[in-house]
Amino acid sequence: MSADAEKLRIYDRPDNKGWKKWGPYLSDRAWGTVREDYSPYGDAWNNVTHDMARSRAYRWGEEGIGGISDNKGHVCFALALWNHRDNILKERFFGLAGPEGNHGEDVKELYYYLDSTPTHSYMKMLYKYPQREFPYNQLVIETMRRSRHDPEFELIDTGIFDQDEYFDVFIEYAKADQNDWLVKITAHNRGAEPAPLTLLPTIWFRNTWSWGYEQYNSRPMLNGIANSQIEVNHKQLGKFKLYCEGADDLLFCENETNTERLYGRPNSTAFPKDGINNYVVGGQADAINPNKIGTKASAQYTRTVAPGESLTVRLRFSDNTHLSQPFADFDQVFEVRQDEADAFFDHLQQNVDTPELLNIQRQAYAGMLWNKQFYYYNVDEWLKGDPKMPVPFQGRVYARNETWRHMYTANILSMPDKWEYPWFAAWDLAFHTLTLARLDPHFAKRQLAVILREYYMHPNGQIPAYEWNFSDVNPPVHAWATWKVYEIDRQMNGVGDVDFLERVFHKLLLNFTWWVNRKDVAGNNIFGGGFLGLDNIGVFDRSQPLPMGGRIEQADGTGWMAMYTLNMLRISCEIALTRPSYQDMASKFFEHFLHIAAAMNNLGKEHISLWDEVDQFYYDVLHTPDNNARLLKIRSMVGLIPLFAVEVLDEDLLNKLPDFKRRVEWVLKNRPDLASLVSRWHEPGKGETHLLSLLRGHRMKMLLKRMFDETEFLSDYGIRALSKYHEQHPYQFVLNGEMFQVKYVPAESEASIFGGNSNWRGPVWFPVNFLLIDSLLKFYQYYGDDFEIEYPTHSGQVMSIKEAAVQVAERLINIFRRDEKTGLIPAFGNEEKFQKDPYFRDLYLFFEYFHGDVGAGLGAAHQTGWTGLVADLIEYRYLYQTETANLAVK
Structure with missing residues (x-):
């Protein structure tokens, strides 16, 4: 089987339509998110809890187990299960809310993403479902007992898997065509005894009709035919059918909030969202619609599975609503798509030389592709509240993201983790694109472009961080990622996409200007920025005002900006090869880099450098209100980040950019102080290359000496974020009798x-x-x-x-x-x-x-x-x- 079949689908169109119209775009968690929080004080975790989720219709997104949806999240499909022991259906992954976990939010389930092609023509995941009663209360109570000094209490620690009393539930998808996908659910009984199991493949519409907007008043409809078909009618998407082979029954309710259960208010429907749960688990016959119509429906399959045996359920969702034998080619389609997936990855992984590494890499790729999500958030509408809501909106005392009213997102985005972080995070996303570029260069490029668009980026040029606080500051790694994606794309396709590079470059210019104007407080080319994604790495919360006042000038903030400058220099040089006017931009970033590099070594009148000659390491500098300055001597990743600011330009490139080369030579001749400080420009390296770096040979060697020391940064598993030196020598800072400390953890x-919920201290x-x-x-x-x-x-x-x-x-x-x-x-x-x-x-x-x-x-x-x-x-x-x-x- 050739790898070309999947490649042709990838390149058929660059957007998220065509073969990518349907994919794993359903979130693993919508409860407890900012978007669903309509509380006055921003209490997202308690406004919609896991217990409320089965009864609450969501406003902005949906969730499910192994779910799939269209690229705007209108029609959703996922698996629900019941082991005949639990008091609720398993419709969503359980986990602890942020305030409940002893280390923040934490999913308490075992599931694995095993395979996916870039167009999701074939997908596979595994969920391990206990046969005994799921230990919801035990997980909550034991975690409450534990402190931050204790490890997290996980599902495996409850002993529920000790006797193998669980089902391995494999969920697989294969597309017959762009709007025709097959579903195979296989549940293996790993235990020693027969065990009952109810599978409930569920289809529903995201609720767009309950919020009081006229354009969404047209309610879609699901209609059951016998026990084998569900008609799907949606104004935007059209007509489909879900064919359900051998179902015991079809169960219908509405994707509407059960206001009676949650808020003590009369329901708008007799069959609210939790109707199927109440019918199957609670035996409430009147909880589902006997007419088999609604906006949420499940096909019910109840079986007893013998030990070592399995149960398989087959379904088909298709825009061909007149299939007389919908399962005639089912196995053949699955076989073809699996073979195509294998061929695609055989080609992609041709340099990987061991079965173990092949398996690790393919599951990593699968996780990248399964963690796509339809992300929908209109901040202005959210802040104002909707004209019609299940419970009257009380307004917001704490208006989160108030300054981001322009922001309107409705895109397929790569999530860090669809349960623990079911929202985009700007600097995470930049790293995602490198791996995604090998799978689907178009998608990777679109990810970088979309968060720089005018309806994401703030008018002042700031890139939104993440939905808990779009105004937080993440490291400026997007220019680096843009260049890396460009190179990977060029390697794979033979031609560099300069149009992409130029389009993103212009938006990055706006963001670069924001950094210069907002995060260089003293105007001396030394940058702050805040926590910069490194959460707790400092002695203070760097995203908040300092307890003693003053400011911190950051070695990492300045290192990131020096890196940003060199990334922009390299991108502008590449564009200038075909658009010579960009040589002026290359010159601008070359000079800006030199000024940042000079500033890192001398901060002017205070005469305090970020580089400490005693320790031979970079540190942050604290400036107090009384005009004193001191180094915060924490040996952390903060001091290694200046290594990131390095670029190599070869002589051949410079000769193709004569205007840029003349400007460089003029600056180096007339500002030898800058040239001698940071550059080895006049010492050509291997292959006639020139180095631009914050570090000369000695300083680089000193940093590497500490970084490669196994008693400090070098672990058996990579470079630690904090030196192990601080295990025995915690950094301590005393303020007004209070001790602030950073210790290796x-x-x-x-x-x-x-x-x-994360740790950068070790x-x-x-x-x-x-x-x-x-x-x-x-x-x-x-x-x-x-x-x-x-x-x-x-x-x-x-x-x-x-x-x-x-x-x-x-x-x-x-x-x-x-x-x-x-x-x-x-x-x-x-x-x-x-x-x-x-x-x-x-x-x-x-x-x-x-x-x-x-x-x-x-x-x-x-x-x-x-x-x-x-x-x-x-x-x-x-x-x-x-x-x-x-x-x-x-």
Whole structure:
């Protein structure tokens, strides 16, 4: 089978229509989100809880298990289940709200994304459903008992899987055509006894008709025919049928809020949203519509599954509403789509050399593709409240995102994790695009373009961060991602998309200007920015005013901006090859970079540099209201981020840009202070290249010496975000008798900053590790093998920068690889079932971050987004063996 079938579908059209019209665009969680919060004080977690979710119609999105929808979320399909023990249907993944978890919000289910093609012509996931009563209360109560110093209490810890009393439920989709998709649900009884199971494949409409807007008054309709078909009529989408093979019954209700249950107010319908739940679990015969019409419907299948046996259910959703034998070609379509998926990935993974790495990479790709979501949010309408609501809107005392009224989003976006972070996060998304570019370059480019559009980006040029606070400041990595995606696309297609580069460049210019105007408070080319995505890495919450007043000038903020400047320089040079006028922009960013680099070494009248000569490390500088300045001597990722600001320009490129080259030479001749400080311009490197970097050889070696020290930053599983030095030597800051402290904590956060749901005080994070590797390989591109370093520090082993970068990458990949000596996978931690059970041991979760000492997965369990970068590291492994290996793909 050729890989061309899926490639042709990908390139058939660049938007999210055609073969991508239907996909896994349903969220894993809509309850507890900002969009659904209509409380006066912004109490999102309590305004709509998990317990309320089955009875509450959502305003902005929908959720489900293994769900699929169209690209505007009008028609939704997902699986509901009942094990005949629980007191509610399993219609959504359960987890703890932010205030409930001892480390913030946390999903308490086991599910795995196993496969997907870029157009979702074939998809597969697995949900592990316990046969015993789901331990909802135990998970809540035990977690309440635990402190921030304790590990999280997970579903596996309850013992519910100990005797294998569970179903492995596989959910698979295969498209026969653009608007014709087949569903196969297979439930395997892994236990030793027969077990009852009810499967409820469910189709429903997102509620667009209850909010008082005339354009949405046309209510769609589902209509049951016997026990085998559900007619789907929707004004925007047209007519479809859901064919349900061998269903026991078809159950109908409305996707309307049960206001009587939730608010003590009369219902607008006799069959509200929780009707199917109440009928199946509660035996309430009058909870469903006997006429088999509504806006939500389930096909019911109840069986007893023998031990070691399985139950399979087949359905088909099609715009061909007159199929006389809808399942005649079912197995054939599945077989063809699976073969096409295998062929596509065989081609994409042709350089991967072991079955284990092939499996890790393919599941990482699957997670990236399953974590797409229809994201809908009209901030102006949300702030005002709708004309008609199930409960009268009381207004907002705390108007979250008040300054973002222009924002109107209704797009398919790549989510960090559709349960723990079911909203886009700006800097996460930038990293997602690198992995997505290998799967679907069009989609990756659209992701970068969409968040820079006028209905996302603030009129002042700020990029929205995430829905809890669009005004928070994330690292400016989008120019870097734009260049990387451009290079990957060019590598895969042979031609660079300069139009994409130019279009995004103009929007990035607006954002760059915002940074310069808003985050360089003193006007000295030293930047603040706030927490910059590194949540709790500092002694203070850097996104809030300092408790003593004053300001912080940040080594990471300034390092990010120096990197941003060099990214913009490289992009403008590329565009200038075909549009020569962009040489002026290249000159502008070249000079701006030199000024930032100079400022990092001398802050003017205070004479305090971000570089500390004693420790040979970069630190933040605290400026107090009494005009004193001091270094905050925390050895953290903050001090390594200046390594990211590196670019290599070759002589051939410069000769093609004569105006830019003349300007560069003029600046270097007339400002030798700048040239000597940061640049080795007059010392051509390997292959007649020129280096632009914040670091000269000595400073780079000093940073690398500390970074590669296993008693400090270097873990067996990558570079820690905080030096282990602070385990025995916590950084302490005393203010008005109160002690502020930063201590090395290798696992979950012990502090409550940002809800305590992530930790940058010791664990390993993939995105910054990837940037470090990328930067090291750029340094190698200039220095070649002549520049040697000791790796690990104090080991006596001397190697090139490239070889050290390769070693760091291997340590990151090893998080998911089975250790040859122990037979254990570090990411799985100490859980024996995950490590050894044949039904668990080859299933991967791509966590948010990893334990700084043992590599165990932590945080969000399905954050394939940036941890999906492991797929890129695996892809690059074969390049590492060559002299020209470089993450910047040529």
